[in-house]
Ligand SMILES: Nc1ncnc2c1ncn2[C@@H]1O[C@H](COP(=O)(O)OP(=O)(O)OP(=O)(O)O)[C@@H](O)[C@H]1O
């Protein structure tokens with residue numbers, strides 16, 4: 001995937017954020033186990049029309065962040081702290097039934113595995129009309145042509161026939177398109193996509209990403225794009241948040257971040273993906289170690305054991321997220337900028 | 340629920356490609372490479388295709404079919420009235436208590452001169468009625484409890500499951516006997532209730548288990564992410580996807596119900612009106628003459644065994660066909 005240069009669609013500077021997450025902290029507690037903080041003080045903003053990426057390795061807390069915002073974490077066994085302000089309302093403080101009214105109407109989400117995310121015993125059409133019935137108070141009959149148009153709009157060929165098809169009768173790409181249709185049925189102003197292309201093969205991935213991009217551009221929907229694939233980020237996101245061990249370690253505008261990563265983790269991630277322009281036979285260098293080596297954030301930088309350039313402070317002190325000029329960085333010894 | 344086997348899937352993909360190719364180049368070809376199945380083939384249909392070639396299923400289904408048809412038409416084809424003491428004159432309590440075969444009575448008569456063949460034939464009716472209704476009642480009770488537990492979780496779940504555990508810890512026949520024995524006037528209905536009560540915890544546990552698995556499934560999460568109401572999540576997304584094992588279980592439960600009902604009648608806890616023949620009751624009566632006339636016991640016993648076997652074979656192969664894990 002190449003980073004095609006498009007003009008950033010970031011909302012006008014100073015425009016109010018649509019979603020503003022502050023100090024989000026999710027702690028899982030299981031009996032007889034140490035509490036585990038999966039998301040540890042995450043803050044970010046999403047403006048109308050903007051696409052914000054949440055990037056990081058498996059287990060860094062991307063899905064937990066999105067589920068917490070959506071109010072979809074299990075009812076028991078966890079505590080969610082912080083705020084997620086959507087259009088002036090803190091979603092995390094809403095009673096469950098009010099949050100349920102907003103899900104699918106104001107905020108929608110699409111998931112990684114399109115086959116298992118669809119109900120196998122209900123035809124696609126009914127699954128789309130179900131959303132319209134729920135939030136628009138439409139009758140099934142009246143919702144049907146709309147469902148058909150939605151399927152058409154997300155590029156499902158022969159939508160009339162597909163309405164009566166069951167999920168297993170669609171291809172993987174079509175299933176994800178159907179899920180996107182369901183998510184966009186009520187024209188939510190915010191869409192959260194949790195690795196929407198990971199389960200698809202490469203050519204389909206590109207199609208789905210293009211579709212998402214078009215839809216978001218057409219409708220001005222704000223998009224939170226969760227992925228571990230920097231290629232996806234490069235093609236889609238305006239702003240990127242890099243997560244490590246439940247905390248944001250670096251944030252920046254896409255081009256700046258790609259051109260001049262400051263955190264050793266970000267630069268390691270960039271070095272570990274194959275690049276089409278990586279001529280000169282530059283070797284791919286994976287980041288050594290695994291998340292199992294993490295140090296606790298309370299007393300150190302969690303990434304220090306895997307870092308390419310640690311200094312003594314890294315294992316003795318918690319680095320803070322320092323913000324300056326649209327970028328944020330949590331590092332004692334950042335990568336030198338070589339332009 | 341049921342995913343296609345790799346081999347089938349491969350075959351169907353070829354079919355699908357052929358189908359799309361036949362319609363000519365168009366949008367449908369766009370993603371045809373990853374189309375899994377021929378359009379119009381549902382999950383049930385793919386299970387059916389497998390079952391059609393399964394000899395175990397076919398045998399079970401054949402037995403079941405014959406049994407059901409016999410039960411329905413038995414009053415019409417039975418040579419005699421099963422309650423009439425037609426050969427009572429031939430009964431000699433001292434020398435010949437059980438009249439043997441004679442013209443018009445191919446299997447002979449019982450100890451009060453009633454035609455054995457007619458009684459066996461008409462007995463299938465009772466067995467079918469008791470089996471079906473006991474299973475239906477058990478299913479209804481079990482589904483209600485299972486849905487309650489699976490939908491609400493938490494303390495509702497704990498409470499329901501404790502009750503279910505207690506019921507399951509009592510040997511099933513003992514439970515059925517106790518319930519049947521409580522009834523002041525035993526009848527067909529008390530037998531049905533007693534047998535159904537034994538099945539309630541079985542169904543409840545089964546449904547609750549698959550409901551819990553559904554609770555954490557991706558499609559339920561996706562439905563919740565769309566704001567679908569709790570009721571719709573339970574009844575449109577969880578329950579329908581939890582039913583396959585329950586349906587399979589019902590066929591197996593039919594077999595158990597038939598045996599349990601026979602056991603109750605055998606022990607005299609069944610319908611006291613013996614003008615309406617019932618296999619378990621016939622078996623009970625035959626005990627007295629077991630040495631001199633074993634056939635009186637053998638025929639009803641065979642009927643019970645064969646019918647129960649039919650349902651069991653059918654249920655087991657259904658289970659295999661619908662269970663993705665047991666696919667070759
Ligand atoms: N319900 C839960 N109970 C306990 N721990 C959980 C629960 N859900 C997630 N976690 C833990 O939280 C951490 C973050 O999980 P999360 O699913 O957010 O990772 P992720 O960044 O989405 O990774 P992936 O790329 O694999 O999807 C993991 O260590 C996981 O084990």
Ligand SMILES: [Mg+2]
Nearest residue numbers: 062063064194
């Ligand atoms: Mg995830």
